[in-house]
Amino acid sequence: MVNKEFLEKALESVMDPEVPVLSVMDLGLVxxxxxxxxxxHVEVAPTYTGCPAMDVIHLRIKEALCPFxxxxxxxxxxxxxxxxxxxxxxxxxxxxxxIAPPVGKASDKRTLWAPSPTVRCPRCKSELTSLVSLFGxxxxxxxxxxxxxxxxxxxxxxx
Amino acid sequence: xxxxxxxxxxxxKTDYVLHLADDxxxxxxxxxEWCGHGPILExxxxxxxxxxxxxxxxxxxxxxxxxxxxxxCTENDLAYHRDSRAFKNxxxxxxxxxxxxxxxxxxxxxxxxxxxxxxxxxxxxxxxxRQIAAKAIKETSYHAQYSAEWIIRLGDGTxxxxxxIDKSLKKLAPFAHEFxxxxxxxxxxxxxxxGPKVSDLCEIWTEKVNSILKMATLEPVDLGFPKxxxxxxxxxxxxxxxxxxxxxxxxxxxxxxW
Numbered sequence: 422m423v424n425k426e427f428l429e430k431a432l433e434s435v436m437d438p439e440v441p442v443l444s445v446m447d448l449g450l451v452x453x454x455x456x457x458x459x460x461x462h463v464e465v466a467p468t469y470t471g472c473p474a475m476d477v478i479h480l481r482i483k484e485a486l487c488p489f490x491x492x493x494x495x496x497x498x499x500x501x502x503x504x505x506x507x508x509x510x511x512x513x514x515x516x517x518x519x520i521a522p523p524v525g526k527a528s529d530k531r532t533l534w535a536p537s538p539t540v541r542c543p544r545c546k547s548e549l550t551s552l553v554s555l556f557g558x559x560x561x562x563x564x565x566x567x568x569x570x571x572x573x574x575x576x577x578x579x580x
Numbered sequence: 581x582x583x584x585x586x587x588x589x590x591x592x593k594t595d596y597v598l599h600l601a602d603d604x605x606x607x608x609x610x611x612x613e614w615c616g617h618g619p620i621l622e623x624x625x626x627x628x629x630x631x632x633x634x635x636x637x638x639x640x641x642x643x644x645x646x647x648x649x650x651x652x653c654t655e656n657d658l659a660y661h662r663d664s665r666a667f668k669n670x671x672x673x674x675x676x677x678x679x680x681x682x683x684x685x686x687x688x689x690x691x692x693x694x695x696x697x698x699x700x701x702x703x704x705x706x707x708x709x710r711q712i713a714a715k716a717i718k719e720t721s722y723h724a725q726y727s728a729e730w731i732i733r734l735g736d737g738t739x740x741x742x743x744x745i746d747k748s749l750k751k752l753a754p755f756a757h758e759f760x761x762x763x764x765x766x767x768x769x770x771x772x773x774x775g776p777k778v779s780d781l782c783e784i785w786t787e788k789v790n791s792i793l794k795m796a797t798l799e800p801v802d803l804g805f806p807k808x809x810x811x812x813x814x815x816x817x818x819x820x821x822x823x824x825x826x827x828x829x830x831x832x833x834x835x836x837x838w
Contacts, residue, residue: 469632469633469636469719470633470636470637470639470640470712470715470716470719471632471633471634471635471636471637471639472636473632498640498711498712498715499711499714499715500714501711501714501715501718502715503718527718533692533695533721533724533725533788534724534725534728534788534792535721553622554622554623554625554626555626555722555725555726555729556622556625556626556629556630556722556726557625558625559629560629560632560633560719564622578722580718580719580722
């Protein structure tokens with residue numbers, strides 16, 4: 422019988438296709454793993470309601486757990502995924518990759534037209550940055566530009 | 581004999597879920613029309629991102645409605661095999677994109693309403709709707725921020741942009757009025773504790789909208805005589821053309837999946 426830690430380890434190699442440095446474990450998308458006689462049951466939360474990467478993520482989880490048994494994916498939307506579920510290690514990996522990690526807590530997004538956070542440039546660490554567009558290369562990112570080093574960069578929205 | 585469709589005789593809750601789903605799908609489809617036509621790449625991407633969120637939300641609602649209807653009904657049946665009269669979206673969602681200002685004015689009115697509607701749904705007596713709303717409200721706060729910033733940019737921009745956005749906002753205000761007019765669908769949902777009382781949302785909506793319009797150096801909103809009927813399935817001519825394009829593939833190839 423395979424144990425849960427082993428499966429978690431295996432899932433650390435399942436990367437988000439749109440942010441290839443973060444695993445589903447770093448993102449905190451895996452809610453639970455239940456090992457039963459006939460199958461492994463994994464509860465997976467979507468990042469965004471309309472995230473087009475979800476089908477691929479489900480498929481990759483099944484592939485990664487294939488050596489251990491048949492895997493059944495259960496999508497869950499409650500409690501909703503927020504960037505608070507992302508691990509600290511995940512946030513560090515994001516910044517090293519060139520994407521500014523989410524600033525603040527997700528509960529800040531419950532108010533309409535709240536002020537924007539200060540986002541640090543992942544390259545030169547300057548806090549003098551400006552928002553270019555709220556919606557970047559994917560729905561979960563905004564496009565920023567650093568005023569010091571002039572580099573444009575992606576910011577993983579606090580969500 | 582008339583052929584009875586599975587969704588012809590829905591209970592009030594299912595009807596309400598369909599109303600929510602139809603708004604998200606129809607507006608999502610309208611925004612998707614901008615794909616490849618945005619004025620600059622970033623804005624093209626922004627509108628299609630919002631479209632993606634709305635279509636994702638529509639799927640959540642349709643999947644739920646399909647479960648409530650049962651009898652093998654699927655989200656695809658509901659999105660692709662209902663005709664115009666069965667759709668319960670607000671008329672504003674189906675209004676054509678027009679120019680950039682028309683699209684953003686429509687979005688600004690809708691997003692602001694959508695935010696407060698979801699706040700109400702987060703208190704719904706229905707657990708599934710509460711869960712869907714809790715997820716969608718965060719996405720919607722980004723949509724609302726985006727459209728409000730554009731209203732300010734256009735209103736407080738050049739003389740031409742000010743004049744154009746003023747015209748777009750005034751043209752669409754009577755359509756926004758429909759949000760707050762109780763229809764049969766709303767009254768039934770409210771009686772069940774499933775949805776918020778829409779007439780109660782008017783005050784906070786107007787207040788928020790006016791605070792942005794003031795920053796944009798524009799006049800406060802005047803809702804005027806309401807253009808309504810969408811929630812009862814009585815749509816404008818634009819609706820049929822939108823459905824024809826959106827549903828043609830599914831109807832030409834029955835059983836095709838997304």
